[in-house]
Amino acid sequence: MTMIRRSLLIGAAAITAGLMTSVAYAADTVRIGSVLSITGPASFLGDPEKKTLEMYVRDLNAAGGVNGKKLELFIYDDGGDSNKARTFATRLVEEDKVDAVIAGSITGTSIAMRSVFEDAQTPYISLAGAAEIVTPVRKWVFKMPHTEPMSCGKIFEDLKKRKLTTIAMISGTDGWGKAMRAECVAMAPKEGIKVVKDEIYGAADSDMTPQLINIKNTPGVQAVINCGFGQGPAIVTRNYRQVGITVPLYQSHGVSSKSFINLAGPAANGIRLPAAALLVATQLADSDPLKKVALDYKTKFEKETGQPVSTFGGHARDALFMLIEAMKRAGSADKAKVRDEIEKTKGFIGTGGVINMSPTDHLGLDLTSFRMIEIKDGDWQLVQ
Amino acid sequence: MAELLQFTFSGLTVGAIYALVALGFTLIYNASDVANFAQGEFVMLGGMVTVFAMAAGLPIGFAALVAIVFVALVGLLLHRLAIEPARGASSVTLIIITIGASIFLRGMTAILLDKNFHNLPPFFGSEPFVIGGATLLPQSLVVLVGVALVLLAVWLFMSRTLLGKSLLATAANRTAAQLTGINTSAVIGMAFVISAMIGAVGGILVTPITLTYYDAGTMLALKGFAGAVLGGMGNPIGAVVGGLVLGLLEQFSAGYLSSQYKDAVAFIVILLVLFTMPQGLFGAKTVERV
């Protein structure tokens, strides 16, 4: 009982303290807001994103902040729910009065928050995958990660190089898996590729052998593409070897974290996927401008969190630094000026590639920022 | 034919996982009328604690033992700190308390361990057996044998030990059991501990196949609960059969009908079964007393 009472007391004190700080804020800071899926099914995206932002904001403040002002970071967890995301977005705008926003681990929450930041005329950089977020271009909205058309495009490019034209697909019911599947199926005929089998699995399923047997029994399949993220692709990969399919398997950049290799085990050998250069930082040529940035981030993240680096956290890093550079160029945190400067970003070197924003392109990445990577003996291997 | 066999193997593997969760549900339900929605968290904890104990350098057997003991303790604490103090509350209230407990356990796991997906090595390698053109992973066999052994142990415990009989008596009629001198509160506590251990064993057995992370319990609880109800709430054999049938349904419809709507097929069958057999496959006919 006393324990419960004590924890209630501590809780009450903490709530009061929290309210006090949000009322008595210092006006001489640069306020950056963030709403991420830190818990829930997409926590493997939101968690590294949060850790990355916290890590760098701390460092930037230790080095004096930006434009002589300290940074203040407001992070909320939407649990993957778009309604909660929108409520927190409103809170960032109305209560925390943020100057800029880096938010949205998944497409659903990113789009749900979009109009809040547009109405508040606040620069907003999304960390979610789907191209839909910035097509058509919206004045205040930018986004970091590579999109599903890019992932399909890069895989098809590699397929054609290997002269494989008849494929099967197996996709998860998560947002990313569905969006990428739709894109690949739509894009295939234009690229001269035939999709002869199209299977689906639930995002939390634990055995995909029935779907894979159906693919195995479909004549003529020369390669298989698995669209999805989370644990699904790891189980697909293991079941793929279990039922003895021998044609090449492609994953998307939805699995670009070392934990995928650990989870899939030896079955991951030979899998190809398009992903950011960050995964193969050590193998990049010394002349490659991405090498230093990618290697620095990888070393720092792994040292501070004890967890393997993923491209997801990398995008949060890129978003933060792109924003900081825009603020420096703007000479202030003025929302309109910072937005204009983000749009003028040229040749920004991030872990995800070289970013060139323009008034017609708020993603700023092209296919060259993607590398085709093969998994070999438990590690990423750049396909030359 | 090979497909049929493959879908069966796959369905049994998935079903065995549901069966273990359903079995845990059943024991607590029998003793207390409560559907324990933190049952999925027991399974998750079993896997997660083993993973972290192994990462700390323990051999797998010892790590598994640590996990089982730890989760049993969690089960005991859940009863002592959350269920027992609410003694006398309606079963709906107690169920919501277990939902609160599942949110709490998930939250603590995320903080104390982590939020990443984890894996355990399969106990007997990952080279599949090939039987009649279909493949079966050694770990699937381990899970199936494990389910059978757990069921056997539960049956022996219930029918051969005094403690088990007091559990049965409490399940049959709590007031009468109390009158014969059974400490029903202790019996319910014991049901939580045993269910927690079953959950932990389940988690350790299935993690090499399904992987695990702090949020894995929710889906397992949902499917396990569906299995337990399908079999007939309160019947341990019904729970296991219900779980297996649910797994088979899902994988057969994924293979033969539509992988997109496989969960839908499973639930439609459950609805049809309940419309014709309102007490599930093995449920006892109960008469409501006025």
Add this chain to the structure above:
Amino acid sequence: MRRCLNSPFLLILALGAVVALLPLILPSNFYVRVVAIVYINALAVLGLNLLMGFAGQVSLGHAGFFGIGAYAVALGPVYLGLPGWASLIGGTALSGLLAFVVGRPILRLSGYYLAIATLGMGVLISMVVSNEANITGGPNGMEVPRLVLFGSRITGSLTWYWISGITLVIGALIVVNLIESPTGRAFRAIHDSEIAARVLGVDVARYKLLAFVLSAVFTSIAGSYLVLLDGFVTPNTTSFLLSIELVVMAVLGGLGSILGSIVGAAILVILPQFLTVFHDYEHAVLGAIIIVFLIFLPSGIVPALASLIRRGPA
């Protein structure tokens, strides 16, 4: 205080006063939005409470109706060219009709069997909206066209605050009328004992169905409102977790209590906004709070406090 808790019509009056006066003290749009979400959830919980608290039937599938309401206002204007308000009414009618059709066979079940059957129904609805991605946008969701009434676009938290607040008051009024009528007595009889009610000549099946249909209608309207407020809908609105959340709100506030429905919704909507100060501990603390509340107030916050007040010196 005692009279107020005892007389349901006074309660409605008090609720109306709170809805009318609260905007005067809410400091910003953010608070207005949070309270609007409280009202919207309370509306759904009120419906669910009619089913659970008064008629004694469990449902773990109400997110299905919530989702039908939500997707009706998203899909109606886009695919059928219907105005938003007509889509809302259409969605409500569809939810009511579905509840009517599936209600008969489902409500023959009881207890956990009923829980699983309703859960199955919710899962089926959820699968349709998340699988038919060509129409619904799948898991990534779709934008909801703004509601247009009398030629003006209905946006903004404050407008939705008023719409949801007034609807909640009307909803509460309907429930009060119902439980004070012979129908309400029939509900309570079924809650206490179905067999006894049947012996007394209550058409049990009909009343259970009525409660089910009404609760579906309330929940469906709440779903429409929420996504109209957001301007965006995702399959979260149909998720099993939402069904559970609605049940937790109902039980936490107090089954069979109108005020309890609102208090339960208020706690689960507002609390997470405070818990953000705990950062990583947010969820652990939320779980602990639910447990502690129900240990000390096992019949739900409102009924337990009411009986404490009644027992104490009045």
